[in-house]
Amino acid sequence: MGPHPQTWLKTTPAGLYCEPGDFYIDPLRPVARAVISHAHADHARPGHEAVLATQGTLAVMRTRMGAERAGGAMQALAYNEKIKLGDVTVTLHPAGHVLGSAQVAMEYQGAKAIVSGDYKRQPDPTCAPFEVVPCDVFVTEATFGLPVFQHPDAADEIAKLLASVALFPERTHVVGCYALGKCQRLIGELRLAGYDAPIYLHGAHMPVCETYRAEGVVLGELRPATVAAKAALKGAIVLAPPSAIADRWARRMEDPVICMASGWMRIRQRAKAGGIELPLIISDHADWNALLSTIREVGAPEIWVTHGGEEGLIHALSRLQIRARALRLIGYGDEDAE
């Protein structure tokens, strides 16, 4: 094996910087060459001169930022396709987080480092499943890096939602969920559960759904939800951003059942404080057990832990004789720590 990745993979306030290849991974400031793991706003920023990402990520970036702001030269790389950036070979592997999400693998003189971005191990009908890739350094998220965070099967949570819809046919179920990833996954899970009625969306949720469709994800019939037409929404499922749950939008529906789909719903006080009547523990991030099992499976002798519960995870890894250290990246975890 050549030089240790620590000598060529650096952290700066702009993100992870890969020296022999002269590129940044998920940088916060515009740079000459960026590799973007996925299109959430705390990973994908506008204005880079050149962007390398999967086709799905580029499509969502264009939708959310506009083609102009999304970046200069936009280059799509398929999963498992290799590309040379300087002396570094870069490969993108599925991360199972949202459409197009990728782990960024970098190989230099026989040593491999992987920046996994955000990831999960639960199945998701709207994106490719996480791929285990053995490596020498694995950079992991730790959004839910405490043992209390155990995500149940999404299908069980969806069954709770559908049971409530059946129990209260006159009420409107308004489910708070993030616009990129969670919204489409909920739709996909509802379809898998056999729910084939139209699903209603807050205006903020429509554009990314259209992008998912254009990328070949089947979502069934979607209709816009407006407070003006609230009578027609009796008995329906409405998906809306968490901000619309927090303000009056959701409460102006007729006798709404306020729901929220998030890994944080494991914490009951959090659901209660947010006025959530029906919390659904559905997350696009690995839970505690999935973090530990993933780290074991990739087999890296060294783990770098970023955004979230670094301390808890590093402590647990040290007890398993796995060397780990915290990597604090400014600005991460802003958007989608759900």
Ligand SMILES: [Zn+2]
């Ligand atoms: Zn994310």
